[in-house]
Amino acid sequence: MLEIKDLHASIEDKEILKGLTLNVKAGEVHAIMGPNGAGKSTLANIVAGKEEYEVTKGTIILEGEDIEELAAEERAHKGVFLSFQYPVEIPGVTVTNFMKTAINETRKAQGLEEMPAKDMLKKIREKSELLDIDRKFLSRSLNQGFSGGEKKRNEIFQMAMMEPKLAILDETDSGLDIDALRIVANGVNKLKSEDNAVIVITHYQRLLDYIVPDFVHVLYDGKIVKSGTKELALELEEKGYDWIKEEINA
Ligand code: ADP
Ligand code: MG
Numbered sequence: 001m002l003e004i005k006d007l008h009a010s011i012e013d014k015e016i017l018k019g020l021t022l023n024v025k026a027g028e029v030h031a032i033m034g035p036n037g038a039g040k041s042t043l044a045n046i047v048a049g050k051e052e053y054e055v056t057k058g059t060i061i062l063e064g065e066d067i068e069e070l071a072a073e074e075r076a077h078k079g080v081f082l083s084f085q086y087p088v089e090i091p092g093v094t095v096t097n098f099m100k101t102a103i104n105e106t107r108k109a110q111g112l113e114e115m116p117a118k119d120m121l122k123k124i125r126e127k128s129e130l131l132d133i134d135r136k137f138l139s140r141s142l143n144q145g146f147s148g149g150e151k152k153r154n155e156i157f158q159m160a161m162m163e164p165k166l167a168i169l170d171e172t173d174s175g176l177d178i179d180a181l182r183i184v185a186n187g188v189n190k191l192k193s194e195d196n197a198v199i200v201i202t203h204y205q206r207l208l209d210y211i212v213p214d215f216v217h218v219l220y221d222g223k224i225v226k227s228g229t230k231e232l233a234l235e236l237e238e239k240g241y242d243w244i245k246e247e248i249n250a
């Protein structure tokens with residue numbers, strides 16, 4: 001699904017990623033953890049194709065295709081989904097209407113016709129039922145007055161509707177309450193399949209009480225310095241990141 005090899009990337013001439021290698025296969029859930037400033041969000045943004053970063057070395061292959069030259073939008077159309085850390089409020093545009101537009105824009109870019117209204121409604125019904133989203137929520141203005149949990153619910157609903165091949169959830173460093181954690185975890189667990197892959201970036205070992213990742217990686221100073229299974233996350237929770245630093249410097 002995703003093959004990142006020896007990735008080096010900078011922003012404003014400061015090198016942030018310093019030789020990062022990561023392989024994600026279809027059907028897998030990967031968690032990326034690491035101290036603040038390690039480069040986790042940078043990695044997410046670069047895979048999604050945000051333009052403020054400069055890739056100086058290395059490759060990013062999505063389903064066998066080098067995607068480096070593709071714009072963010074084109075990557076999204078190929079099935080890369082990045083959750084939004086800072087959701088925008090759009091008064092007057094409902095959760096549902098925003099989604100309809102997004103889906104039809106994607107279809108247009110793929111050379112497809114608009115989704116018939118009946119199919120769209122069916123899909124909205126299916127996905128909202130799967131995620132326990134009620135009708136009232138679907139007709140609210142996008143992100144307006146949303147609680148943390150409701151923002152997450154909306155994001156997960158967007159993910160469900162877009163059916164991405166590769167979903168990257170970059171969790172903010174603060175403010176995720178237990179309700180929001182559960183919503184994210186429930187969404188990931190229900191949406192994972194043999195055909196897609198999920199990368200969850202998190203500060204919180206707690207999230208991994210609800211999502212069981214196949215692999216846990218530690219991103220430290222621009223590189224994946226350690227990979228393991230869920231036990232690694234428990235170890236990090238218990239011991240923090242200093243021992244990793246000592247291991248690297250030893
Ligand atoms: P993490 O998500 O692991 O906390 P980030 O990827 O956000 O880390 O940031 C990694 C480093 O890159 C930090 O030192 C941060 O200050 C720097 N950085 C990130 N974005 C920018 C930016 N837009 N301009 C300048 N420096 C940035
Ligand atoms: Mg940070």
Ligand code: MG
Nearest residue numbers: 040041042173
């Ligand atoms: Mg971050």
